[in-house]
Amino acid sequence: MSSNKVTIGISCGDLNGIGIEILIKIFKHKDLLESCTPVLYCPIKALNYYKKKLGFNNFGYVEIQKIENKIPGLLNIIPIINHDIDIKPGRVDKLLGKLALESIDMVMSDIDKGSVDVFVTLPINKATVSKYSQGFKGHTEYITQKLNHNGKSLMFLCSEKLKIATVTNHLKLSKVSKTITKKILEQKIEIIINSLINDFLVEKPRVAILALNPHAGDSGLIGSEEIDILIPFINNYKHECSVLVGPFSSDAFFGSKNYKNFDAIIGMYHDQSLIPFKLLSFGSGVNYTAGLKTVRVSPDHGVAYEISGKNIADESSLKAAIKMGVKIFLNRQKIQI
């Protein structure tokens, strides 16, 4: 049963969303199974529901009881047992928040045992998950805290067109300004540079920093964070093999296509980074959590309730995520050699 393939642990996400549909669409073809062995932690009932609903009756999978029994060349399922499940695509269902969380925890337990190479999370509904995990902000924060790798990580959005991170993540906009400090910038930049070097094999990373305020604060006329924090931080930055440039007025930066001149970009807050990323990645973007010992990736979209169960969901982003996860895992091994 052993294999040199990369082992992918997959949490099932919200079962009324599009997660299982796009997963089936990917693994009904054999191509990705050449490079990885996927293990999904999921109620069998849910998988069978979508197989039938979407007309993928011939789709094959194998049920296993523990990850050590995984079989290459197939989608492996470690079942979550719950008799109350009632799949209704598109419906908000509190129970499914509980199961989504259980699935994440099961993968993390196998990560702790060293049995998972790449962690892939299918989309969840934060509102239902948070009923079972107080203060739950999102996958990135939850996984970072639980896996406890220094408590530090970075949401790093990656596509063919650009790589972009955000200093603050699922944080209310009113709190962003106060959260931008020299310390957090140091933490995030360290992660981004290490990730570019070790995960993406960029030898001398060039990273652009976006300004917090409109027009990069216009010399202090519109906010002082650039003068007080960002510019001194960039001017004092010294690293033997990387370069920081900025702070750039974010609208002009994207409008002028300046983003093409950098290996990565870091924005100050979620929407500043996510809006251009989603516009430019055209549905095949990957949400990568940099800075963890375990490679964790996810598609860059949510549960998409409105199209769930209709066989119209696009699997491109999940496919790109799995491919990138495998690539990063293999790149890290090259670096270690």
Next chain:
Amino acid sequence: MSSNKVTIGISCGDLNGIGIEILIKIFKHKDLLESCTPVLYCPIKALNYYKKKLGFNNFGYVEIQKIENKIPGLLNIIPIINHDIDIKPGRVDKLLGKLALESIDMVMSDIDKGSVDVFVTLPINKATVSKYSQGFKGHTEYITQKLNHNGKSLMFLCSEKLKIATVTNHLKLSKVSKTITKKILEQKIEIIINSLINDFLVEKPRVAILALNPHAGDSGLIGSEEIDILIPFINNYKHECSVLVGPFSSDAFFGSKNYKNFDAIIGMYHDQSLIPFKLLSFGSGVNYTAGLKTVRVSPDHGVAYEISGKNIADESSLKAAIKMGVKIFLNRQKIQI
């Protein structure tokens, strides 16, 4: 000397920026002169400098002393006299801030007399202009205050692909949240709806509202402004011929191309609206100030010092701005009939 053409009053902007270069590039062809009569308020020396520098020696213009003497079919110049001018493309020059402001004031004086149909502003350097006008935030705020039409206006970014406005404009990010109130939303939505109907002849406007917080606040998990302000505002909105929809999670809104389903979009802050606008308008976007009695337009870029005087600046945005200004002026006349 009379003409049915639309009279365009043009402020000269920062003379070390690309403004005069792109203006010459537009009016050295005759096509736009068929529909409008441009009047530029500018030192003659600056115009001659760029004519020579860029090799446009045959470019013709006419110097006039007052707007009533304007000549159709040519670029008219009302001179600003200053013997200390020393044009050096790309250089920050305090004196040019003074002249840029003087030019804006001269156009506004002629607007007050009813002699200008459309006001076109060439890009300025806010830092130098603000030396001569305390608290200067930008053209939009300055012109709105001076022309004193209820003190209300809206920066409305328009291109072939989308129309998008922003509730707050040149405001530091840390102040955005507190500025989002029912009152300001009412003001801005009123302007946007009136503009769509009267300026762009949209019969039943559909307008999308972007959320303030990431993921539209995720049911209150990431900020409460959506629940406290935006959702009640949208639910209580009643207007006989327009529809408001939202608040949308802004990254997903653009990523899913949902923006194509609306006549206009309104974001909560500058970069939230300007990043997607500049990415989607591909250099031909127009900055239109809606809500004023006078039509005011400008290109959507700045002085671009780094390319000034090199004959590589792209005039597309200014050309689109002038065309749109003329169109809006003519549309308003149709509505009045």
